[in-house]
Amino acid sequence: MKQTTEKIIELNNITKTYASGITAVSDFNLYVQKGEFVTLLGPSGCGKTTTLRMIAGFELPTEGEILLNGKNISTLPPYERPVNTVFQRYALFPHMNIFENIAFGLRQKKMASGIISKKVKHVLDLVDLEGFEGRSVNTLSGGQQQRVAIARALVNEPEILLLDEPLGALDLKMRKEMQLELKEMHERLGITFIYVTHDQEEALTMSDIIVVMNEGKIQQIGRPEDIYNEPKNVFVADFIGDSNLFNGIMTDHLKVRFCGGTFDCVDDIEKGTHITAVVRPEDVIITNPDEGTIWGRVDSVIFKGIHYEITVICGKNEVVIQSVNAPKVGEFVGLQVDPDNIHIMATGDSTNYFMADIRPDFRLEFNGKHLDTSVTAIISGSSRREDGMLVNSLGDAIDPARTKIMIGIHPKDITMTDQIEEGLIDGYISNLVYKGDHYSYVIHTEIGQDFVVDDEYLWNMNDHVGLIMPVEKMTFKLK
Amino acid sequence: MQIFKLSRKSLGIPYGIFLILFVVLPLLVLFYFAFTNGQGHFTLANLSDFFTDPNTLGTLFYSFAVALVTTALCLLLAYPAAYFLATSSLKQKEVLLLLFIMPMWINFSLRITALKEILTVIEGNLARYPFANAVVGMTYDFLPFMILPIYNTISRLDPSLIEAAKDLGANERHAFLKVTLPLSMPGVISGIAMVFLPAMTNYVVLDMLYNSTYIMGSLIGSYFSAYNWHGGSMIALILLAIIILFTILTGTDQDDRASGTGGALL
Numbered sequence: 001m002k003q004t005t006e007k008i009i010e011l012n013n014i015t016k017t018y019a020s021g022i023t024a025v026s027d028f029n030l031y032v033q034k035g036e037f038v039t040l041l042g043p044s045g046c047g048k049t050t051t052l053r054m055i056a057g058f059e060l061p062t063e064g065e066i067l068l069n070g071k072n073i074s075t076l077p078p079y080e081r082p083v084n085t086v087f088q089r090y091a092l093f094p095h096m097n098i099f100e101n102i103a104f105g106l107r108q109k110k111m112a113s114g115i116i117s118k119k120v121k122h123v124l125d126l127v128d129l130e131g132f133e134g135r136s137v138n139t140l141s142g143g144q145q146q147r148v149a150i151a152r153a154l155v156n157e158p159e160i161l162l163l164d165e166p167l168g169a170l171d172l173k174m175r176k177e178m179q180l181e182l183k184e185m186h187e188r189l190g191i192t193f194i195y196v197t198h199d200q201e202e203a204l205t206m207s208d209i210i211v212v213m214n215e216g217k218i219q220q221i222g223r224p225e226d227i228y229n230e231p232k233n234v235f236v237a238d239f240i241g242d243s244n245l246f247n248g249i250m251t252d253h254l255k256v257r258f259c260g261g262t263f264d265c266v267d268d269i270e271k272g273t274h275i276t277a278v279v280r281p282e283d284v285i286i287t288n289p290d291e292g293t294i295w296g297r298v299d300s301v302i303f304k305g306i307h308y309e310i311t312v313i314c315g316k317n318e319v320v321i322q323s324v325n326a327p328k329v330g331e332f333v334g335l336q337v338d339p340d341n342i343h344i345m346a347t348g349d350s351t352n353y354f355m356a357d358i359r360p361d362f363r364l365e366f367n368g369k370h371l372d373t374s375v376t377a378i379i380s381g382s383s384r385r386e387d388g389m390l391v392n393s394l395g396d397a398i399d400p401a402r403t404k405i406m407i408g409i410h411p412k413d414i415t416m417t418d419q420i421e422e423g424l425i426d427g428y429i430s431n432l433v434y435k436g437d438h439y440s441y442v443i444h445t446e447i448g449q450d451f452v453v454d455d456e457y458l459w460n461m462n463d464h465v466g467l468i469m470p471v472e473k474m475t476f477k478l479k
Numbered sequence: 480m481q482i483f484k485l486s487r488k489s490l491g492i493p494y495g496i497f498l499i500l501f502v503v504l505p506l507l508v509l510f511y512f513a514f515t516n517g518q519g520h521f522t523l524a525n526l527s528d529f530f531t532d533p534n535t536l537g538t539l540f541y542s543f544a545v546a547l548v549t550t551a552l553c554l555l556l557a558y559p560a561a562y563f564l565a566t567s568s569l570k571q572k573e574v575l576l577l578l579f580i581m582p583m584w585i586n587f588s589l590r591i592t593a594l595k596e597i598l599t600v601i602e603g604n605l606a607r608y609p610f611a612n613a614v615v616g617m618t619y620d621f622l623p624f625m626i627l628p629i630y631n632t633i634s635r636l637d638p639s640l641i642e643a644a645k646d647l648g649a650n651e652r653h654a655f656l657k658v659t660l661p662l663s664m665p666g667v668i669s670g671i672a673m674v675f676l677p678a679m680t681n682y683v684v685l686d687m688l689y690n691s692t693y694i695m696g697s698l699i700g701s702y703f704s705a706y707n708w709h710g711g712s713m714i715a716l717i718l719l720a721i722i723i724l725f726t727i728l729t730g731t732d733q734d735d736r737a738s739g740t741g742g743a744l745l
Contacts, residue, residue, distance in 0.1 A: 056642075056646060057645075058645075058646075083646075085643070085646045091637060091639040093640060093643070093644075104649075104657070109648060156647065156648070
């Protein structure tokens with residue numbers, strides 16, 4: 001643990017609720033150490049920009065406190081905070097030339113004009129825009145405006161530089177260049193950077209610490225490597241990089257079963273726990289069919305420049321693989337994963353998820369049987385167009401043939417039956433664990449997907465059962 | 480293709496005819512009368528008469544004074560209102576804006592007649608304060624034309640510019656003076672152009688207020704009603720020259736955004 005004095009900023013129990021009743025950020029706790037490059041990462045609407053705006057002073061937290069060097073600044077107006085912001089769309093003053101834009105903050109401090117010119121020249125050198133003093137804002141390219149915006153913030157020598165998606169408006173090549181430049185600038189200046197982005201690659205490239213956010217809450221805080229290799233939950237695993245996520249169960253000590261196979265793993269989790277396994281596409285090894293832990297047929301091979309992206313269908317599971325060697329489409333292959341490369345997360349919630357197809361008549365189909373509901377009934381505001389397309393409430397047309405519905409159902413809502421035909425799907429009990437007041441079963445089905453079922457009665461291993469799943473207990477998500 | 484081109488062009492013909500009949504020809508006639516005398520000979524006498532006659536010069540300065548005070552008053556009333564409307568997070572601000580511009584949709588003579596009655600009640604005799612009445616009448620009439628362009632420019636300002644100013648250490652007042660005010664100038668200039676020039680000439684307002692003072696518009700009217708077409712035309716031309724000069728000086732013709740004064744509402 002480093003000393004408390006090194007914490008430059010602390011956000012304690014910060015909650016922001018707008019007058020409209022929407023909570024943008026809830027119970028946010030974070031401290032940043034002096035000189036760190038911290039990135040708030042998350043999808044749009046996750047509260048990352050609101051958090052940054054509260055640090056800048058543009059928004060006041062509804063609850064909680066913000067400490068800067070131990071001093072509470074929660075209610076200070078922005079102009080009294082020793083932090084400066086680089087805005088998403090630069091926000092350069094169009095009625096001032098570059099010099100005046102950069103000098104704005106210094107003039108507010110009533111500095112002598114000689115010192116101002118010197119400082120402006122210095123930061124212009126820093127951002128590689130020597131001699132741009134007299135240019136007007138609208139003669140500059142996006143990248144140049146970006147640099148001016150950075151210079152305008154840095155010239156005030158802020159304790160913390162806040163950057164709100166500063167590279168969002170630049171093209172890819174420029175963005176990559178600026179990423180490296182910003183990173184280098186951070187190392188050279190030693191100023192604390194708090195950076196907001198929705199681009200996970202950008203966050204991984206630049207940051208010392210990443211704060212992954214979703215729906216106003218922190219999902220995980222950690223170094224880029226940790227966030228990538230040891231995601232704490234399904235959201236982080238899914239958001240950071242491409243990953244394969246499988247629902248499974250611990251079948252034995254250091255043994256995990258998912259995707260129709262039993263793998264060795266290194267996470268010591270209690271037997272019988274429902275888990276989500278995360279396997280990165282680059283960690284799946286393609287082998288001969290007889291050497292694989294699981295088997296499947298190659299569905300697609302896409303060339304991605306430095307590697308191929310290969311999709312293999314194993315039962316009902318789709319496994320995405322990145323490899324420099326490409327198998328043929330339709331080929332039967334075996335798949336292995338090194339125990340180190342299987343990351344296991346215990347799921348508090350062991351909901352079963354499976355994919356259903358949409359039939360032309362808009363009813364849902366799974367395992368060759370139709371469900372007693374239709375796609376228009378589960379997506380509010382949607383309707384069927386004459387040409388057979390699905391139209392959602394926003395008026396977007398969706399092709400039902402290319403769309404799947406992810407159905408979720410909780411283990412306690414599935415009933416097992418001896419009458420095989422009554423079930424939506426059938427299978428054999430491959431695992432059972434007593435959970436105090438009920439048994440938790442794993443049903444291995446022919447399509448390769450395991451279902452978890454809770455039942456208070458004892459069934460036997462290898463019993464053949466049908467699974468009855470009431471439609472009203474299901475949750476649906478368009479995929 | 481040929482036919483299509485032809486038909487596209489021919490769409491402009493009706494307006495072209497209108498333009499020639501009612502704009503170009505009258506302008507030529509105006510020029511002709513301004514620079515000729517009763518016998519049809521070329522003369523600059525109408526021009527020199529205007530600048531030597533103390534009456535006409537007096538009227539010019541009086542009109543200037545009325546227009547100047549009217550514009551200043553409009554600006555003083557309109558800017559804070561427009562600023563408040565544009566920056567407030569009020570949900571009903573569209574309604575408020577509507578209330579400000581609603582008078583424009585009510586018949587002009589009705590409005591001025593109502594104003595006349597009110598002024599009569601207050602002042603007793605309208606003849607007592609002719610200058611003040613002229614200014615009040617004009618201000619009442621032209622205020623919406625000042626509010627709209629200013630409102631439009633301020634509400635189109637990127638809020639992050641104000642935030643940037645505050646972020647860089649400017650308090651509310653400085654952020655306003657250094658950023659909002661200079662960036663709203665196109666709207667202000669546009670508003671001035673829409674108020675100042677009509678305020679110099681719109682003598683109907685004065686007539687309806689039983690105001691016996693002369694502004695440029697009334698002067699021209701009096702020349703024509705006395706059948707002095709030559710002198711009247713010259714004054715109209717001089718006014719036109721002033722307008723053109725004003726437009727060039729303020730550069731309003733170059734700034735499309737500023738002159739777009741909420742056409743939808745007008």
